[in-house]
Amino acid sequence: IYARFYLSARDDLGRFYAYLMLFMGSMLGIALSENIIQLLIFWELTSVSSFLLISYWHQREEARNGARMALTITGLGGLALLGGFILLGEVTGSYNLSVILASGNMVREHVLYQPILLLILLGAFTKSAQFPFHFWLPNAMAAPTPVSAYLHSATMVKAGVFLLARLFPALSGTAEWSWLVGGVGLITLAIGAYFALFQHDLKGMLAYSTISHLGLITLLFGIATPLAVVAGIFHIINHAIFKASLFMTAGIIDHETGTRNIRQLNGLWQYMPHTGLLAIIGSASMAGVPLFNGFISKEMFFAEAITRTSDLQLWWLLPVAITLASTFAVAYSIRFIHDVFFNGQAKNLPQTPQEPMRWMKIPVEILVALCLIIGIFPLIVQPILGPATVSALQAPLPEYSLALWHGLNAAFWMSIIALLGGGLVYICREHLFKFHDCIDVNLDGKTIYNFILDCLYSSSTRLTGLLNTNSLQNMLFVFFLFALILGITPFIGSDSAITGTRAILSLDALSLLVVIGAITTAISVVIIHRRRFVALIMIGAVGLAVALVFVKFSAPDLALTQLSVEVVTIVLLLLALYFLPQQGQLEIGVLRHSKDLLLASVAGVGATLLTWAVLTRPYENIASYFTEKSLPEGGGKNVVNVILVDFRGYDTLGEITVLAIAALGIYAMFDRLRLSGPTHDQDHREWNWDTKPLVMATFSHLLLPLSLLVAAFILLRGHNQPGGGFIAGLITSVAIIMQYLANGNTWTQSRLPANMHPLIASGLLIAVLTGIGSCFFGYPFLSSTFTHMYWPIIGDFELASAMIFDLGVYIVVVGATLLILINLGLLHQALPKSKNIKDQHLWKR
Amino acid sequence: MLTYALMIAFGLVSIAVAICFWRLFRGPDTPDRILALDTLYINTIALLILFGIYLGSALYFEAALLIALMGFIGTAALCKYILRGDIVE
Amino acid sequence: MNQLIISPVILPLLIGILLLFLREQDIFAKRVISILSLITQLSLALLIIQAVSHGNILSYALGNWPAPFGIVLVADRLAAWMLIITALLSIFAFIYSTLGTDRVGRHFHVLFQLQLFGLNGAFLTSDLFNLFVFFEILLLASYGLLLHGGGRLRTKAGLHFVVVNLAGSTLFLFAVGTLYGILGTLNMADLALRAASVAPENIALVRAAGLLLFSVFALKAALLPLYLWLPTAYANTSAPVAALFAIMTKVGAYSILRVYTLIYGEKAGPAANLLEYWLLPLALSTIIVGSIGLVGSKHLRTQTAYLVVVSVGTLLTAFGLSSTLGISAGLYYLPHTTFATGALFLLVDAVLIRRGDFSDRLDPGPVIASHHLFGGLFFITAMLMAGLPPFSGFLGKFMLIKASLNHPALPWVMTIVLIGGLLSMIALARSGSLIFYRANAAYVDETITKIKVLPHTHRPNTRELLPIFGLLSLCLAMTICAEPIIRFTNATALQLLSPEQYVHAVLGKRS
Amino acid sequence: MRRLLPSPFLTPILAILWLLLVNSFTIGQVALGVILGWAIPFFTLRFWPDKVTIYQPIKLLRLICIVIYDILIANFIVARLILGNPDRLKPTFIIIPLRLKSDIAISLLANIITLTPGTVSSLLSPDNSQLIVHALDTDNAEALIASIKARYEKPLQEIFEKC
Amino acid sequence: MQEYLLSFLIITGASFTLIGALGLARLPDFFMRLHGPTKATTLGVGCLLIASAIYFSMHSEQFSLHEVLISMFLFITAPVSAHLLAKAALHLQVRSLAKVPKETQD
Amino acid sequence: MEALISVMIGVLTACGIYLSLRNRTFSVVLGLTFLSYAVNLFLFVMGRLTVGAPPIISDAQTKYADPLPQALVLTAIVISFAMTAFVIVLSLKARADLGNDHVDGKEEA
Ligand code: NA
């Protein structure tokens, strides 16, 4: 009701009420949860909905900041609570509250007690704005008033102390509990009261007072005597009532005057005496003036504080501290009334105040009435207090007396001292303000929070920048280093020798020569890698040496493949090099070079040792299966080929798909790719005039049918002899590349199918359909079959379905390689024809 | 007899291969290196043939055939690059 | 012979080929075929999950060659789970791409299908080398997709992504080679058998191979310190691709889970528990670094990319506990984080196109069209990502911490996971606040000249909202149906921790 | 005819080469060779810019024999030059004016020059009228030019160019 | 007898291969070096191929003539390679002992 | 012989790693090429070194080299070929988009 009138019409009420409902629902959920996980869920929901409520006026800077601060702090607590609850659940074996509460002793004796306690208290303290997390509450004040009122005085912050109360039987009764809960409560009580006095914002003052009162309640739970618990619960109720009324009053003042600055607000009594009266009663209750409900719980608190500490050495400290805190409480209560409603005339009010609408006051009136009623007839809360306490204590209700008058005991005197002292402090407030301003070193929680967050953001940004320099060199370095470390660790402490027991082959001079040649070439490439063209020539020699190794050690198929791939790769690199700088720049940084060199060397030694270790060990393998089954069941003599198209045809299907994807990806990259090549070579020499050397062109025409014949040969015999679809495909491509080299792009292009995609697709399709074909016969994918057809005259002619698969491979390879090469060639054509030879001459002159 | 001849032949071709490598490193000009690579290809064919006879296996024939083709394409592409930069122009 | 297992692999391949025959202009036909294919894949995944839901493991010998000689596909609970996650994610990512991403470059649809071919193949294979092949397929397709559309930053990020992964592929082969060189087989089940009885002098080699393999998987999964490629790559690609890539890091996580429960699991004899000292600390550090990156991001997309890093860390923390509960928690967390990051990538894209030149910079910008809708969606996604209750993210984290209870690393896991959650929350609250709350109509006036298309003209359309809502509702569904799902993930974890089932299914009598 | 058998000349050659390749002479392989020899020209003929006609096949055979003989000789000559003192060699570039017109003839000449004694054809002028040849060791350039023209160019002209 | 023939062919082939390479090593400028490999190696490889043809014709039930193909390839490609190399060298104006005719400088 | 091959693989690996750590795309491509040589050889020799026993069934032979690594290397060669082609074109695209051939697109002073 109150909210309806407070919020102006332009605000989106639906959203507001949705948030509010969510919030109230969650609070209710917390209160009613019988299961701690359920409780936790509602707990987090209150944090979230409070974030939404506080940030409701998100156009305001302080609303956004306050909301985020609240979410951060309570979120931190929520997560701590999650941890604490899980541990608690583990210790007690149940997430059920009743079980947990019943197993208090078990919890207290468990090794995990301390972490559980710390985590749960962290949750409770952050929620209840206990020191050092108190600062979010005042900053959450930017929210619309009724929300703040409801949220902060009555519910949200109480969730924390509610939790303390709820888990009291399970966790309390230890020294840690007393010191932590009591200590934090005491500090919060004192700090809250002290800061409340110096606030100039009405809501800020109320917020700090709330903090202070929460500290009081926490302290009561920390004292942990049954009566203190009773007092605590009683004060929860009392505080809810008077603080809500005060918040609403403050809201009314804000609404009517347009400001909440205490220094601006003066003498409102003449404009709104009714509201003033309500405020006086609320404040009096807050200050603990007799006849009001706040007095009674405070009285109980004083009493318990004395009882509890009388057996300690520093027994006088606690009562003195709380008396001092109460003094400040009284002082700010007086300030709230006197500075706002009296004390001269209002200055520069944005609006002329008047009594608010009737409906806005009614809720306040009811609350204030409650203050009075409980204050005078405390026993009426018995029906609420009793069961609440029983559930909190999980023990019979202690004897206590709720009465206005307990006689002239110490507690009473403390109340009196506080009241008088408070009056005195208020009178001397001007001096105190000065004093406060002097010592104000801005070390409040908000500053620290902001400092921490700023540090977090900036250091995160810096750290992230530091870690992720977005440098490929670093990424690769880290990767290689990581792999190296991981690869080495298993050998540390391993007592088995690197060299195994297998007999090794003797070395021959030719192999030594070829390998040394390859090694030297490789090292030379590293040394001269900036002279790119020369590096390419040398790479060719390394590739050749690798092919020779394949030949030497019984892998003719591999040698064929290596040779063809080598040449196609070099052609590709040459095509690309044209568009890149011919000469690499010198890379600066001795450190980087030596670091890389060291890593590379260690990795090289590692690879060497690994190879050596494996090669000198005998192993049992599955190879014999392939050599045995290849001919009778795979229908081919070339075991490698039968593996490729049959035993592991699935790999090959994947492999040609990779090739096809590469071609398609490259094709996609060429989209809108524009590059211009140099008009001169690296020595500033013009290019030669001869684009199509005649001799080469002629013989390339001649070689084409020959090469195709060879390709057909390699393709068809692959199943039984070295060869196969892949190599045949590369030969075909190379033959066509030869046409490109000799005759140029345009000429060759016009003689080839314009679109290679259908070719690739057909090849893949053939391969897949060959595989699927077997599915129709009830066999698994890629099952092969072969027949020997004894055709009249022609003779034995073997046809294996796997050979059709190989045909698919062939087509894909041709399609993919050509697609790549053609497009690379077209890259140049896509340019304006400015680097015509004639233009060059013109330009030179 | 044949074995000895093969051994001697392997030795001779090995020296040829070594020379090619030497020229490859030595240069001095780019065409020298290409020539060295081209010669290396041809020497490899020789090696493969010898190896085939040595093992009595015809399985290395295709490799030799392929080198004849591939070595040519490699050399041609490298030369074309020197001449024109854009090798498929 | 039951052809069910092969079908999710072959279908996208066939469709991809079919799409390749179509011309560039047939965009409508391509979309229809693609979406039909995706739906069929989902149905197939559902059929498979139904077929394995009783704990049986299906195997499929390709070419009718028995394991370990031929390649055998295996569908167990884990594989089925990954299939279904992939299918769901890809449907929504694809729908979003039809907003126009699919037509800004060439071959998007083909690459998309082939990406799925790679993914599904990787999840189903039981052969280590075949896994390599499918890794390459999915990587190459992902390179194509990553670069799709072009642009300066995308090219640079793509170059880094490609080169780093190529180095990874090389290492993969080194590891596979070593394993074959010592154990003489490639089938993972057979490897498991042989690794368990490996000769003492070979133990170090087998372990080294396993660790090399781990560094490859860690690279794909973007585990610390190998995550460096991820933020720029994910932040700079197109939204639907980034969303689809939400599953990519999970492939690495999947492989880690598969290989290290099967070959190097508890029962693997001398090679057992290989990752004991590696995975958990690295995963936890990944959470830390990811969270720091999250807080330190200056762009929303980078932030989302760091969320991927954090989620990888969390996921692998769960797997690193190597207990039934831990793996189960991870398996529950996996689809959650996949869907949520997917949704976030799409959402961020939807927001940034409405912010004109402000793009996804974390600066206050104009009030975007449908401000409340997107703000609300962002808020829910943020809650999902930060692990706030009552959503699936919370459940996942809850399960994770619960699983770590009996683990010696409990304090670390708990502290880091919780702080990671807090940092996510702080960072996302800040971003949301900057983008939605601090948005100001004034910015529109100031920068009206800069914004080419007035943001207000962008009305959200179905193809934009459906995927976001779809992915988010999957997360919600995961929350609501948490119980059966957790039952399933528990069963999956149990199945993974008793690898003899897998071995038996693959090798039959031999085991 | 043209459509069914695009290259009556190439088909048998390819078939023979096929038989050489497969290294076996069975009816099946002959059939396969013929099929390939018939099929490949369908694709490759478009790469042949102009039709090659051989007017005097006998002379072609004779030329081949001459060339093979010259190659043998050339090798021994070059071997001697290489093994001798390299400093005594007198390398020269010589320019051969060409009378040949057809591409195939010019190309063959260039190749033959390279294959034979101490000469490497180095450059063809843009209008195909001159061939620059590098000679490893020559005292009399004119004599060398004359011998090349007589020994190779003339037969080539007779074989490939209708006079 | 056949063995002697084979051995002779093999040694000759290998020798010529080596001589070609020696030319590569010993001759003073690029154009001269070009002569060695292009000629000597063709003959060297040619001899080896003939040896191979004889050997495999002897050792299997049928004639082995496919070596002819390699020779054919080489005889076509080696001169073209040499031609292109010379062309490239002229283009680059590499050091030459012979006087380079001005016609090459287009 | 085994030692020789091991050293060869080691040197190729080292060269590959060093080159791939350079800051120009072309060097990186060269490095990756070296790495693929190294790994192909490595994978191949995992079937151990056998001379004169190609895995092609014939009556004259009784022992065969392990054919499986050979088949794997074939697949690996094709895949690395596809990848190399892709990186080569990507480096061109990077050159076009970033304006230089630095791997991070920045030109050092
Ligand atoms: Na083959």
Ligand code: NA
């Ligand atoms: Na089969």
